[in-house]
Amino acid sequence: MTQWEPETAHRLLAVPVWERCSMLFLVVALFLFGVLMGTAGHVPVPVTVVAGLAIVAWLVVFFARERRKAAKGGGR
Known part of the structure; x- marks a missing residue:
């Protein structure tokens, strides 16, 4: 069993x-x-079709944002 380290707690709290x-x-x-x-x-x-189109639109927006973030070099 590992011992709790203060650095670990600091890293967890550092998550935006x-x-x-x-x-x-x-x-x-x-x-x-x-x-x-x-x-x-x-x-x-x-x-069902309208709901499916809403989901597709959400996924396209998510993909575009992630792609833009990766292009800027802001990836994790």
Whole structure:
């Protein structure tokens, strides 16, 4: 068993708040995605298509932001 080191605690606290919130956002989004996919068989086709297009739009925005961040050299 390893001993708790003060440097470890400092590194954990050094994680930016937006990074911790973005992880929470992803967890909630995946949960809602699961709920939406579970109901896809029970709702009308147009509702499913609109929801699918919203998810695709969100993924495109996410991809573009990550691509831009990587191009600037701001990757992790």
